Amino acid sequence: MALLDRCAEVAQQPGSGITVKGVGCHGPCSDGPLFSVACGDEVRLISVQSSSASELAMELQEALSRGSLREWVPRGCRSLDPQSPFLALQRRIVLERCGQIDPEDLSDAESAGAYQQLNAVLAANNPEAVIDLVRRSGLRGRGGAGYPTGLKWATVAAMPGAEKRLVCNADEGDPGAFMDRTILEGDPHSVLEGMAIAAFAVGAQHGFIYIRAEYPLAIARLRRAIAQAQQQGWLGTTIAGSRFSFDLELRVGAGAYVCGEETALIHSIEGQRGVPRPRPPYPAEHGVFGLPTLINNVETYANIPVLHRLGLERYGVGTKVFSLTGHVSRSGVIEVPIGTSLRTIVETMAGGPPDHKPIKAVQTGGPSGGCIPAAALDTPVDYDSLQALGTIMGSGGMVVMDSTTNMVDVAAYFMAFSREESCGKCIPCRTGTVQLELLLRKLLARKATVADLEQLERLSETVRDASLCGLGQSAPKPVLSTLRHFRADYLALLQPLEASR
Amino acid sequence: MPQDFEQLDPVLRRHQFRADALLEVLAAAQRSYGYLSAPLLRHVATSLRLPLSRVQGTASFYHLFRFTPPPRHQCLVCTGTACHVQGAGGLLQELKQHLNCPELDIGEVRCVGTCSGAPLVLVDGEIWNHQRAPALIEALQELLQ
Amino acid sequence: MSVCTLRIDDQDVAIAAGSTVLQAIRSAAIAVPTLCHLDGLSPVGACRLCLVEVEGSERLLAACVTTVQDGMRIHTNSSRLQEMRRTLIELLFSEGNHICAICVANGQCELQDLAVRVGMDHSRFSYRYPNRCVDLSHPQFGLDHNRCILCTRCVRVCDEVEGAHVWDVGWRGEHCQIISGLAEPWGAVEACTNCGKCIEVCPTGALFHKGEGTDEKHGHPGRLAALVQGRSRQELEP
Amino acid sequence: MSAAKPRKRLATVWLAGCSGCHMSFLDLDEWLLELAQHADIVYSPVASDQKRYPPAVDIALVEGGVANSDNLALLKTVRANTKVLVSFGDCAIHANIPGMRNMLQGADPVLRRAYLDLADSSAQLPHAPGLIPELLDQVLPVHELVPVDVYLPGCPPSADRIRTVLEALLQDRRPDLSRAGEIRFG
Structure with missing residues (x-):
């Protein structure tokens, strides 16, 4: 924060010719704090190691006076190699704007393409086509269970009754998982846009984002994003000149992991103990306040705009965002194509355990998942392969454990x-x-x-x-x-x- | 004498005194008054027209609500998986062993999602990364003085 | 009204559509144990004792909250289910302090009866011996948390039938307990109408009339169904 | 029962319990005479003067939970020298009334409560090493400390139930206690 303020001071000087902005997470958290320098098309990530904010600001001033920032690497900092596997092997489509845009500035997000897909969907005015696209994409719930998203949407859409509800599950509770936090802090509008498209497709008028209280920054940015989107007419009544209206409310949890379970989450939104109930009836039939309700998680919604933008073919099998932690040289958030092998992720990208100890296991799926032995590292990361190994894809927490782990x-x-x-x-x-x-x-x-x-x-x-x-x-x-x-x-x-x- | 808990009024009004706003109201109540005292809970129950046991049962379900005044300082050790494999358990034990002070609340927090700083602690809401027991104990002792 | 036919163990059963599997099982006079379920109260599916196997379903289903479907084939008493039920009863005994010998409900206790029924001669799980308290603040009734199995029948009867909502569940997980008011002494809760319905429906000796000694409590969980039915026909003033 | 069979060596053991199970054993009345024809009672607080637990016992009925160091030592001896160990009554099976002190979480709080908090006068903790056995922190069921072969619940188990068990064991059968009423606690 101090770094941002000092650099902004420098940039505000007349004639500096640069813009300084706060952005969401770039991914390689273990190299943080990070900043990126963009000159034309070239973007470089720079890791701050031993430099202080004021030193950096001074250097920035100097560099500016010399002219271009193209080659600029301040003292006490290190430029990250964009060809390093951690960065190069990713396919950032959901996280595309994370680290590029200022998450607190809607116009910045808009100029990077936010809400264009919602606009197009509303203009086409064909909810069935939206659901069909989601179904044919093969998108499965990114929250853990991997239920086919298109089927869920079709079920809610087919429910009788004019009143329906939409819920975004942002109660990311698995320890060692912070993918959703990254998305919400870096590009909240992608989630809001995905929710609005979903609401249009299933016919919901009102939505809730249920977020855990442990994420104060994400909450603040979401509040701001919702307010800005309402102001700009991307949420509220007659969105983008259409007849579609959709309002969003933020509900903040109070520390209960079980509220990630959808029926518990519904109770919590209703202001009750977050206790699950037997299903059926499923939320699609009997959800928030008894109304048919569509519940998806943050990453699932964030996939929707990009799916529309890329289209089926370019979207392909899609991606999964993982948070890599534990005994690894480089930890952080990565987005890789579904089907990437575990070995590629934990050895090539994350660099394996820091002191070259052998990997013993990789834990996925948090408390609901299991441990994959090193011998199975060549398994492709997809829903069915992981299930066959006795674990689950889960929400994306991936904890690497070295040979010292019991x-x-x-x-x-x-x-x-x-x-x-x-x-x-x-x-x-x-x-x-x-x-x-x-x-x-x-x-x-x-x-x-x-x-x-x-x-x-x-x-x-x-x-x-x-x-x-x-x-x-x-x-x-x-x-x-x-x-x-x-x-x-x-x-x-x-x-x-x-x-x- | 019943207290009026005025600071809660705007929140209650914003939610139109609806029962489903119970969690929001409780969170706001705790922010304003530090903790959920019995008179405060009674006030919430009356305002939202909810049975007392419903309010108490709901509040006590969630970890973040407290029913006693908060201590001056709080140090929460993150017990997420990444912190666990980097020794959070031992850290917590050492803190409890060496810092026994009514002014400091030592507890645990669920993963705060910044695992690259593991093991980490939350001191009065601020994240301190890569903590080891001796240095942390020293820093906390300083804080307490 | 349409009818569903299903096969339960080796019996063919016909029952009105919309009925629960538990109703179907009982209509065939097949015995499946239940604890949280009570006719007249909303089902919660919490005790898991009425889990049954349904062909074509990977999961075991709680009979009390599952609606019958035409052609269902149900098994209620496989060795897997028997073992599971015994485990559940043992877990209940291990988590509280159930000392039948000195309990008001000895001989009249649904938990004690179930232990016999599932063949529990000891618990394979270590007893927790939790430190729980007894609330004798109410002038007529008492609550011994040591004997509570959290079936929530009292919570539901007080809310759904009496409309007083004195009781609720407080805290969570292993720390759950039945609370009155703001987790205050029962006697201090003004909402209590002293109706005693919670005592009648309690399956164990947790809720009792003061003055009852060992073996002296007689619950009447069966009366509730008649009361609720009577009300629904408006024969009784609520 | 055929008389040709070798006589069984039977023991009854009294740990932390009220001796009610032994009273129930005595309620076997005239069947005790029949029992005496098939078994020697080699160790018992109610039917033998033997002070040391003997070797090569066939059947032992163990009443009571395990509350102190003496109970524990005796139980280990019993297990080491007995073929079939019967956990006899609710105290042996789940610590029952002696186990209520477990709610205080530890021997020390129990002693303080009993000898200091509740004392009328001359409050003093008992201390006589070697003379008074040390309390264990928890009164434990028999099967949590040694393997148990047969469980006979009840507070006390009725004489009929005891007879059902003994009759089977004397004939080297495993008793069938699945019939209602035979495994009831309390």
Whole structure:
């Protein structure tokens, strides 16, 4: 922030000929803070390492007096190689404007193309065509479950009744996941535009964005973006001169992971305890305030404008945004084509563990996902391949673990998470997670027997099969997947006497 | 004597005293008054025409609502996955061991989504990246003085 | 009214469309255990004891909240379901302090009966022995949180039938507990009409009449259905 | 039962419980005479003077939870020297009434509550190492400490239920307690 202010001061001087603006995340967070220098078409990312804001501003002043910024790399800074795999292997279509535009300035977003697709869709006035495009694109929900988006839209559109609701799930709660935060902070208008197009397609008049309170910057930028979009007539009544009206409300959570589950989210929007309920009825039929409701997550909506802009062929299989963390040399947010191999992502792009230790596992899907062993790194990252490995694509959190990691500890970590976040409504999740964590702690304390290990496995299956909602059903996944791929870690912790049996 | 909690009025009016605004109203109430006291919760319940147990049950469901006055300073250790694999658990333990002061609330926070700074802590709402126990304890002790 | 025919275990069952699978199962006189369900209250599908296998569905479905469909084939008592039900009952015993020997509901307790029914002779899970309290602030009634299994029948009967909404669920996960008012002593909650319906529907000894000793509580969960039915026919003033 | 069969060696053990299960055992009345024809009672607080738990016991009925160091040591001896260990009554199976002190979370708070907070006069913590066994932090069910072969719940289990179990075990059968009423707690 200080950096932005100082540079802006320099730029404001008459005749500087440059613009300085705050932008959203560029991606390579581990090299931050970052700024980019754009001269003509050439954009360079510069990582600030040991330079202070005032030093930088002074250097900027000097560089300006010399003329061009084309070759400028200030002292204490390093220019990032655009050909480095972390940057070059990405396909930034959803994140295209992140890091390019000022997310607090609608006109900047508009000049980069924001709301043009909404405009075109409204002009064409053919909701069925929109749904058809989404269906044929094969787009699947980016929030975790991977339900076909087009089918969901068609279902809501087909529901009787004039009143419908739209919800954007921005309750990004998986620990180690921050893709949606990146989108919301870097290019909130892409989400608003996607929501407006969706609302038009399914016939919804009112929408909610449910965002977790832990993201104050994203909340502030969303509020601003909504206000600006309303002012410019991209939200509200008779949008872009059409007969379509759509209003948006921001709802801020209060710290409850389970509210990412759609029925819990609905209850939370209604001002109740964020407790899931059995489905059916599905939200498409009985959602917010009992009305047919379309719920998609941030990244799914952000895919809509770009799908329209590129068209089916150029959009191709689409992309997935991941946040890369853990034992990696370069962490941050990346967007890659679906089907990119895990190895490409964690070894080539992220550079593997920093001190050349071997990778032991990659965790995807957070507390609802599982751990992929190093031996399966050549798996293409897509919904079905990951499911076959006992994990899920999830919302996009990807945590790399090196050979020093104990997978039982990882399983216990996630189980503690699920226990704390269980809403407490159904017995298997409320109490099963407590008992599963106890068994894992017993293992870690080297007090467990073979019988305890069997119990762990059996109870995991019961909690998976008997729980009411997705949180409970997937809470045992980190245990089951590590038992499947890293059983040796468990056996090594059994009582010495037991291990020899 | 019933308190009037005037600061809440604009929020209540903006939401037209609708029951579904309970979370927004509670959040605003906590922002204005620091925590959700019993009189404040009663005021919210009456204003939104909700049963007391409904208000209490909802407020207590969410981690971010508190029912006691906040301490002067707060240090929340992020326990997200990235922070966990970089030693957040040990960090939390050390803090609890070495800093026992009623002025400082030591707790946990769910992933704040800036994992490149792992392990990180939130001190009075501000993110401190790449923390190690000795330096952090020193910095917090300084803060407390 | 249209009718659905379905096959439950080895019986063919015909039942009005729109009925729940649980109604169909009961109409065939097949015994499936339930705890949170009570005729007369809205279903919540929380206890998971009535989970059944439905052919063609990967997931187990809670009979109390699943609507019948024509041609459904349902299995209510496979060994997998039996094992699951025993596990659920054991989990309930492990999370509270259920000391039947000194309980007002001993011999009249739905949880105790279910333990027998699922063949639970001990719990394979370690007991948690939570530190819970007893609320005796109400002049006529008492609440012993040690015996509460969070079925929420009291919450629902007070809200849906009595209209007082004294009770709700507070906190979450393993820390959930039934609360009255602002988690205050029951006796301090003005909304309570002293109707005693919560005592009648409580499946265990958690809610009881003061003065009842061991084995002396007699709940009447069955009366509720008659009351609700009577009201719906406007035979009774609410 | 054929008389040719070798006589069983039977023990009954009393840990932290009220001895009610043993009273129920005595309620077997005249069947005790029949029992005596098929088994030697080699260790029991109600039917034997033996002070040390003997080796090679066939069947042991263990009443009570495990509350102190003596209970624990005895239980380990019992397990090591017994073929079939029966967890006998609710205290053995889930700590029951002795286990209510577990809610105070630890031996120390329990002692303080009992000997200091609730004392009428001369409040003092008992301390006699070697004489008074140390309390464990929690009263635990038998099966959480050693493997158990048969569970016989009830507070106390009725004489009929005890007989059902013993009859089966004397004939080397596993008792079938699945019939209603036979595994009821309380």
